[in-house]
Amino acid sequence: MVYLFETELSEKKSIYYSLQKIYGLKNSQVKFICKTLGYSLNLKLSQLSKEQLNQLIKFIENSSFILNNDLRKLNYKIFKNLIEIKSYRGLRRLNNLPVRGQRTHTNAKTSKRFKKKIVSFNF
Numbered sequence: 001m002v003y004l005f006e007t008e009l010s011e012k013k014s015i016y017y018s019l020q021k022i023y024g025l026k027n028s029q030v031k032f033i034c035k036t037l038g039y040s041l042n043l044k045l046s047q048l049s050k051e052q053l054n055q056l057i058k059f060i061e062n063s064s065f066i067l068n069n070d071l072r073k074l075n076y077k078i079f080k081n082l083i084e085i086k087s088y089r090g091l092r093r094l095n096n097l098p099v100r101g102q103r104t105h106t107n108a109k110t111s112k113r114f115k116k117k118i119v120s121f122n123f
Contacts, residue, residue, distance in 0.1 A: 002018075002045055002053070004022065004057065005022050005060070005067055005068055006068050006069070007021055007022045007023065007068070008021075009021055009022075009045060010045070011044065011045045011046035012044065012045075012046070013044070013045065014041060014042050014043060014044055014045070015030070015034060015039055015040075015041065015043050015044070015045055015048075016030055016031070016034065016041040016042070018045045019033065022067060022068070023067060023068045023071060023072070024065060024066055024067040024068060024071045025060075025065065025067065029065060033056070033059060033060065033063075036059065037052075037055060037056060037059060039052075039056075079093060
């Protein structure tokens with residue numbers, strides 16, 4: 001197991017799939033990273049040398065990607081702001097109801113039944 005950006009990555013999987021486990025990196029961003037550094041998408045993480053692994057870490061750090069806790073904080077601030085201004089979206093998210101206009105008469109019974117409490121983050 002390789003530990004990168006607060007995430008454990010499997011060495012048996014290819015770079016393409018293992019980098020997607022990092023919160024904030026999606027498939028298009030991983031393809032961009034591999035293409036820029038000249039790595040094949042099928043290359044296993046265990047086949048990378050320490051120099052290549054350091055090069056990968058430096059490239060991701062220097063890029064403009066928002067990852068892990070920073071992204072979670074940003075999403076939490078957006079969610080908090082929606083609640084503070086009492087927007088429709090914020091109130092629906094607060095009650096764990098569908099936000100984007102879906103019907104609730106029949107389809108959202110499960111989400112209405114399992115209303116979760118707001119998770120408070122201590123940042």
